[in-house]
Amino acid sequence: MKKYPMTVQGTVTPESLGITYAHEHLLVKPQLQDAKYAAYTLDNLEATTAEVQSFKAEGGQTIVEMTPLHYGRNIKGYLAISERTGVNVIACTGYHKKLFMPPWFANESNQTLYEILLNDVRNGMDGTAVLPGVIKAGTSLNHIEPEEYRAIEAVANVHLETGIPISTHCDRGTMGIEQVHAFIALGVDPKHVLLGHIDSSLDIDYACRLCDLGVNILIDHVGRELDTHDAFRAEMIAALLARGYGKQVFLSGDMGKKDYLPAYGGTPGFQYILTDLKKALLEKISQSDFDQITVQNPRRFFSGK
Numbered sequence: 001m002k003k004y005p006m007t008v009q010g011t012v013t014p015e016s017l018g019i020t021y022a023h024e025h026l027l028v029k030p031q032l033q034d035a036k037y038a039a040y041t042l043d044n045l046e047a048t049t050a051e052v053q054s055f056k057a058e059g060g061q062t063i064v065e066m067t068p069l070h071y072g073r074n075i076k077g078y079l080a081i082s083e084r085t086g087v088n089v090i091a092c093t094g095y096h097k098k099l100f101m102p103p104w105f106a107n108e109s110n111q112t113l114y115e116i117l118l119n120d121v122r123n124g125m126d127g128t129a130v131l132p133g134v135i136k137a138g139t140s141l142n143h144i145e146p147e148e149y150r151a152i153e154a155v156a157n158v159h160l161e162t163g164i165p166i167s168t169h170c171d172r173g174t175m176g177i178e179q180v181h182a183f184i185a186l187g188v189d190p191k192h193v194l195l196g197h198i199d200s201s202l203d204i205d206y207a208c209r210l211c212d213l214g215v216n217i218l219i220d221h222v223g224r225e226l227d228t229h230d231a232f233r234a235e236m237i238a239a240l241l242a243r244g245y246g247k248q249v250f251l252s253g254d255m256g257k258k259d260y261l262p263a264y265g266g267t268p269g270f271q272y273i274l275t276d277l278k279k280a281l282l283e284k285i286s287q288s289d290f291d292q293i294t295v296q297n298p299r300r301f302f303s304g305k
């Protein structure tokens, strides 16, 4: 079994992860023709490096890059950014929701879908020796496509074989309960699963119900509502902590779009969570709570524990 945490530069000690954004995109190019995905394309190594430097300047130490197969990941670019900045980058394999699945997906057997991911985890991604430190599955808005169930099965089996932690795309926060039930049915302990975009549901009780199932959840759409300082998200985090779910909550910005990154002409950028948002959060939660969701929880989870 590979040793986790696994970064693009190899295994590191859990302690060296430090402040971790659990779901971001550094270099990404969605493989669809639709013009709207031009905004989701980040392809400037210098610009992204500047963003990562701004994160490091505020104390950030690790970024989890959640671009899976066929969403235009750039493994050599992640390695270059990590080497230039000294920031740990954890890269990902896996499949996105149906809209972004590779064109060959439907024609492959379950065994082949599994072997493609296992090969990434064992031997390296996209012709490099770089290994992923997390594996992704995704589902559509308000339903799960048959292909998405097949992807969940492949991801679950690679996790069971290798110990690699699982991080998911819940479209606008939906289908979290169904994802957890699917993973549990396949033999996965939900403590090794991190559900993405749960704040997008705008439903605190739903987030609590997910935590009751033993899974981890991501608040990762901060930075869109700057005029209210992300008031709802801050309230959601405070409520989850008050109800005793502090060990299952993670924080990130999922800023995989030019509009969110100053180096590409957008706002607020990678430093936002550690500056303005942190300031707003510390009116509701303690510094040790903030450390819990940005340091301790990612350290445990990405170590495979």
Ligand SMILES: [Zn+2]
Binding pocket: 023, 024, 025, 066, 254, 256
């Ligand atoms: Zn994302």
